[in-house]
Amino acid sequence: MFSSTVSGATYAWTGPLTYTASTQNPLRLNAVTGFTGTYSVVATVNNCNSLPATVSVVVNQRPNITGSAGVNPTTCLGNQGTITLSGFVSGTQYSIAYLRNGVPQTPQLLTGNASGLVILTGLTAGTYGSFVATLVVTGCSSLTSPPNVTLNDPTPPSLPLPTSNSPVCSGDTIKLFAAFVANATYTWSGPLSYSDTARNPIRLNALANHSGTYSVFATVNNCNSPTRTVDVVVNQRPNIATVISSNPTTCGGTQGSITLGGLSTNAAYIVSCLLYTSDAADE
Numbered sequence: 001m002f003s004s005t006v007s008g009a010t011y012a013w014t015g016p017l018t019y020t021a022s023t024q025n026p027l028r029l030n031a032v033t034g035f036t037g038t039y040s041v042v043a044t045v046n047n048c049n050s051l052p053a054t055v056s057v058v059v060n061q062r063p064n065i066t067g068s069a070g071v072n073p074t075t076c077l078g079n080q081g082t083i084t085l086s087g088f089v090s091g092t093q094y095s096i097a098y099l100r101n102g103v104p105q106t107p108q109l110l111t112g113n114a115s116g117l118v119i120l121t122g123l124t125a126g127t128y129g130s131f132v133a134t135l136v137v138t139g140c141s142s143l144t145s146p147p148n149v150t151l152n153d154p155t156p157p158s159l160p161l162p163t164s165n166s167p168v169c170s171g172d173t174i175k176l177f178a179a180f181v182a183n184a185t186y187t188w189s190g191p192l193s194y195s196d197t198a199r200n201p202i203r204l205n206a207l208a209n210h211s212g213t214y215s216v217f218a219t220v221n222n223c224n225s226p227t228r229t230v231d232v233v234v235n236q237r238p239n240i241a242t243v244i245s246s247n248p249t250t251c252g253g254t255q256g257s258i259t260l261g262g263l264s265t266n267a268a269y270i271v272s273c274l275l276y277t278s279d280a281a282d283e
Helices: none
Strands: 010-015 019-021 037-045 053-057 067-071 081-086 093-100 108-111 117-123 126-135 149-151 174-177 185-190 194-196 212-220 228-232 242-246 257-261
Touching: 067 149, 081 126, 081 149, 093 117, 108 117, 117 126, 174 228
Parallel strands: none
Antiparallel strands: 010 019, 010 037, 037 053, 067 081, 081 117, 093 108, 093 126, 126 149, 185 194, 185 212, 212 228, 242 257
16 A cells, blocks of 8 residues: 545556556555565646655565475374475575464474475374464465375274183182284283283282283384283182091991091082001001
C-alpha cells in the first residue's frame, strides 16, 4: 500500500514492471520479488504537476517448503526420528514451526544445507504437519505446508507361548523356557514376587505356593512383545513324620506292621520300602 496526500489533487503512480496507479493510496496485490524498487508519484492540482516523490519498496522472497520425508525412530519411545524438508536456500537460517499430533511444538532453528534441505531431529513417533518456515533475517514465513509425515516406532518382537517342566514336586527345580528372539532381553514374573531376566530361568527348591501363572515378555530396541504366560503346578511331597512298628506274633508270621504318621487324611499313597535281612539269623 502506498500513501500520499495533497488536497484536491489527482495522482499518478509508476513503479517496477510497468506499474501504474491513479488512486491516492493504491495497493499492489500478490507481491513478488520483481516488485522491489522505487515507486514514484506525481500530484496534479489545476493542471499543475508536483515534482515526483519517491519511495523504495523491498519485497522479500518467502520460503517455500517443497517436500517432506521422514525417518522412523530406531527404538520404541525413542527420539531418533527425523523429518527432512526441501526447498530452502543453502546457508540461510530458518525457524521451523510444526505440529505433532495436532499440538504445537517448540520451533527448531535450522540452516539450509548444500542441497537446500533442513532436517528436524530428536523426533518421537507421531504425525507431524502444518510446517511453517520463517526466514530469520526477514521474518517472512512460508504460506503452504508439504504433506504430513507419520513416524512409527519399530515393530515389537513376536514371542511364542513359553513352556515349563510342570508339574513338579516340592523341593524340585522349576524350569521355565522362552523361545529365542534375536537381540532380545527377557523379563519374567510369577507367584510370590518372582522375577528373573534370564531367557530360560530356574526356581530352586520349589514350594507348593510357587504354583501359579508365570509371565514373560521379550524386549528388542526398547520395544516389548505381548506378555505370554505359562501355568506351573508344584505338588506337595509327602512328609513321613513318625514311624511306629509292631512285631509279628508268631515266628515266620505276617502279623507285623509299620505305621507311618504325618500324612494327609483320606489321601492315597503308594508306599515302597526295602526289606533288610539280618545276618545274625545265619550264625
